[in-house]
Amino acid sequence: MTDAPQHTSTPVDIAIFGGGIAGLWLANLLTQRGYSCVLLERDTLGGQQTLLSQGILHGGLKYALGGALSHESEAIAGMPDRWRASLAGEGDLDLRGVRVLSDTQHLWSAGSLASRFTTFFASRMLRGRIQKLKFNQYPSALHDKAFRGNVYRLDDLVLDTESLVRELAAPIQDRCLHIDPESTTLHWCADGLARIDLPGLSLTPTRTLLAAGNGNAALLAEAGEHDLATDIRAQARPLQMVLVQHRMPHRLYAHCIGASNKPRLTVTTHEQPDGALVWYLGGDLAERGVEMTEDALIRAARAELADLFPWLDFSDAELATVRIDRAEPHQTALVKPDNAYAEARGRLLVTWPTKLTLTPDLGDRVLALLARDQATPAHPQPTLPASLPRAQPGRPVWYRLFGHEA
Secondary structure (H helix, E strand, O other), X not given: XXXXXXXXXXXXXXXXXXXXXXXXXXXXXXXXXXXXXXXXXXXXXXXXXXXXXXXXXXXXXXXXXXXXXXXXXHHOOOXXXXXXXXXXXXXXXXXXXXXXXXXXXXXXXXXXXXXXXXXXXXXXXXXXXEEEOOHHHOOHHHOOXXXXXXXXXXXXXXXXXXXXXXXXXXXXXXXXXXXXHHHOEEEEEOOEEXXXXXXXXXXXXXXXXXXXXHXXXXXXXXXXXXXXXXXXXXXXXXXXXXXXXXXXXXXXXEEEEOOOOOEEEEEEEEEOOOOOEEEEEEOHHHHHHHHOOHHHHHHHHHHHHHHHOXXXXXXXXXXXXXXXXXXXXXXXHHOOOOOOEEEEEOOEEEEEOOOHHHHXXXXXHHHXXXXXXXXXXXXXXXXXXXXXXXXXXXXXXXXXXXXXXX
């Protein structure tokens, strides 16, 4: 980052780097608690990971496919209820304007695997958290006489991530700045960030919060040059997702149980402006897809769809792929973190939600760190120059991939 001319210093309680779900949620939560915040984003709001997610707010049961509830599944069991409270305007934030795509998700098992989990899913441990459905209750994509297997309903939500980003951005839009790294200078000191020079503005934050997902790695590298937070490292776990645009009426929000302890396929459904539906495919297919070319993965996806849904006709469907790097704190052997992550080093807070569903947990952890350090609001919300561009909400990738970009 290049040197910039100095301007009158503008104090702010917390400067937040990153405008995805973590930065937007924390900016709202902290503003609600009286802290003055400025959010800095070099792309669109939600554009790197949040809008590439499937929008699933799960309670961990998809991690119980080994036949037992893991520590990971227990850690996030309460998350759907936390989100539901906010969606009703009664939780951490008021998210009443967010569109819910589905109030439930499904698990289905196919063929010879149909009975593998029947006893476990019927156990007292899971009573009330999962329900086996009768044939007439199946989602339409599985409601066919040729289907052989079991279908269960989960108490999980799926959100429209575009409306989530817009709802979180609306109350803080004027303090979401779009920054150009070439004209932004960060002045680090031994315990944090002393000053942020922007064109026409110098921010002096009391604390700085890194919530930039993959961008945290570069910011941590800069901090490390000043011997700050050298023990915190980032990792990225890659996926290559498949998108299937079709004209069938089936909206599916479900996990297919495979032979392993992770979903063979996870499907969410999203709508295009012209009414076409897009199935967004995750699960094991997306993890295996990392090693494939786009063409090879599309062939594999067509084969998977033909195997799992032989009664549906995807011959006219359009398929595309997108690569995603899930940003997280470093873990041994790239394993998935169990919880949201928030650590303080001096006046620097480093955060990752690790999963969309764990965002309320991330908020709890950040507030706990501030309380531990007896950090209280000290500065009014600054008036930011109108000349500085504001970061704007992004749009989901399926619009662009299938020619619906406005």
